[in-house]
Structure formats: C-alpha cells, structure tokens
Amino acid sequence: GASTQSTVLIQGESGTGKELIAGAIHQNSRRREQPFVSINCGAFQETLLESELFGYLKGAFTGASANKKGLFEYASGGTLFLDEIGEMSLAMQVKLLRALQEHKIRPVGGNEEVDVDVRVVAATNRDLQKMVHEKQFREDLYYRISVFPMEVPPLRKRPGDIALLALHFLRKFNREMGKAVRGFSADALRRLEEYPWPGNVRELENAVERAVALEKGDDISLDSLPERVVKGYEPQTFDNGPASLVQLPDEGVDLEQHISE
Numbered sequence: 001g002a003s004t005q006s007t008v009l010i011q012g013e014s015g016t017g018k019e020l021i022a023g024a025i026h027q028n029s030r031r032r033e034q035p036f037v038s039i040n041c042g043a044f045q046e047t048l049l050e051s052e053l054f055g056y057l058k059g060a061f062t063g064a065s066a067n068k069k070g071l072f073e074y075a076s077g078g079t080l081f082l083d084e085i086g087e088m089s090l091a092m093q094v095k096l097l098r099a100l101q102e103h104k105i106r107p108v109g110g111n112e113e114v115d116v117d118v119r120v121v122a123a124t125n126r127d128l129q130k131m132v133h134e135k136q137f138r139e140d141l142y143y144r145i146s147v148f149p150m151e152v153p154p155l156r157k158r159p160g161d162i163a164l165l166a167l168h169f170l171r172k173f174n175r176e177m178g179k180a181v182r183g184f185s186a187d188a189l190r191r192l193e194e195y196p197w198p199g200n201v202r203e204l205e206n207a208v209e210r211a212v213a214l215e216k217g218d219d220i221s222l223d224s225l226p227e228r229v230v231k232g233y234e235p236q237t238f239d240n241g242p243a244s245l246v247q248l249p250d251e252g253v254d255l256e257q258h259i260s261e
Contacts, residue, residue, distance in 0.1 A: 005029075007100070007145045009085075010123040012152030015200030018123040019083060021152060025121055026079040034078030037071050042087035049092055051108045054099070060109025072105045072116045080118045085145065086126035086137065097141045120145065155197040155204065162193050165201060169208035170220070181212055184220045191222065195229045 008025055010018045019038060026036040044052055051060070055070030071080060082088075088096065099105045100120060104113040122145045131137035155162065166184065174181055184192065188211075197203055211224040222230055 005119050006147040007119070008121045008148045008150060009128075009146035010121065010150045010152060011128070012123075012125065013154045013200055014125045015202035016152040016154060017201040018152055019081060021150070022079070022081040022121040022123065026081075026119075029079065029119065031078045031119055035075050036079050036081065037075035038081035038083060039071055040083045042084035046089045046092050047108075049088070050095060054095070054105045054107050055114075056108035057110045060107075064109065067107075070105065070107065072099060072118055073114065075118045076116050078118070080120050082120060082122040084124060085122040086124040086128055086131060090136075090138065093138045093141045097138065097144060100141075100144050155200045159193050162197075162204065163189060165204055166192055166208055169205050170212060173209050173212040177212060179212055179215075181215050181220060182218050185222065187222050188220045188225055191225060191229055195232070 008022075010021055012018055022038070023036060026032060039049075039052060041049060047061075051068070051070065053070050053072055055068050055073060056064050058064055058067050082096075099116070102113075103116055103118075105116055106113050128137050128142055128146075132139045132142050155165075163184075166189070170181060170183065173179070192204070192207075199206075207226050207229055208220075210226060211220045214224045215221065
C-alpha cells in the first residue's frame, strides 16, 4: 500500500513501533519528498485537536492572536500520521471524515474552505471494530481509514526480531553516548529473548539504552539489564505505600551507583 495514496490503518499494542511503520510507508511512497507530519490524537482535548488539525483564524477564540495553519496544511503533498485515532471524539470523527472525503478543511473560526492534498496513515492500540459495534467509533470513518489495514504483532509474538532490534539499539546508543560496547553476553541475550516485553519495542529500546549507559565491559552483561528482565515479568507493587519510595538527598545521587546497588 506504500505506493498508493489510499489510507492505511496500523493496529497494534502500545510500543510496537507503529509510527516507525508509518514513516516507512511515507518514505516508500511517491510523497517521500514532501512532509511527514504526526500527531497523537489522544494528547489533545476535542477543541484543541480541531485547531491543531485544521488551523484557526485570528480571533477564533481567546488567545488566537494570529492565523495559524493546521497540520493538514503543513502536511500538504505529504503524509499525515494520526496516532491513537481511537481516542478521537465522535464529533471530531465527523469533521475528519469530511476532510478525507472532500479533500477540504475549514479552519476554526473561518467560513472559507481550504483544499488539502494529504495521504492519511492512522494508528490505534484499540479494537476499532468493537468500538464501531458499540457505537463509539463511526463505521463510515472506520472504512474510510482502513482501506489498507495492517496488524503489527507484539514483540513477544516475534521473538526472532528481538536480537536484531537489540543490536540496532546497541549501535544507536553507542553512537549517542560515545561508547564501544560490542554486543550481548549469551546470558543477557537469552534473557532478552525469554522476556515477554509488555511494553514492546519501546520497552526493549529503553532497556538497551540503560544497559549501554551502565555497562563497563565489552559486552552487555546480565547485571546491566533491568531487574524485571533478568527475573521475569512481575507488575511492580509498593507494599508500604508512598513511604517506600526513594527519598533523594539534597546533594543529589550518583545514578550509576544507585542503580547498581
């Protein structure tokens, strides 16, 4: 679907790398020379999301001191990535559907419509078909955005990718931190491949970043991996309530020493 202009819906758990896939779709499309713009629909209230996507005219609301272009206009000619589209309100879904059908948007506070040429890629970690059934997501919008549906499996269902991804992140953080860690010890790699990664690729990236920062040897050892990865996954609980949280001294704390302890 990368070479076409049709909408793509990427479905998968949080942290599976849906934005990376959206970026790859853009890079492999005829729009690759044009902007790739992304927005997390779950991070904005309905009125703010509308003005982010469609822009607004000066005086449209308190604080609108000048005209502002929306992301549909910024992405014109390129790709607009709508992450967490399942969080969008029903009223906002109507406005998005119209923009996709008519290729026109109306800025907040304006009467004139603006032509836009945007390819939309959407993503969600929610079950949109279930939401359609429960009348929480518009059926017409669902079919409009899911011309090419893609399911991204969680990391625990593709264990063969773990070592490749871990090595990719190792090289990335070597460069960023100016370190020269060669790879992973056999024990460390085995634990990475056995751990279920509830936070998916994002959690793996965080674990490797921490390990590269802490590792003093040539290869990542078990000691540099997060404890939950070494011991297996258990949701954290605090037995003694807030009192058991770490108190930071005024003079600060040596992070590497604190973590190793």
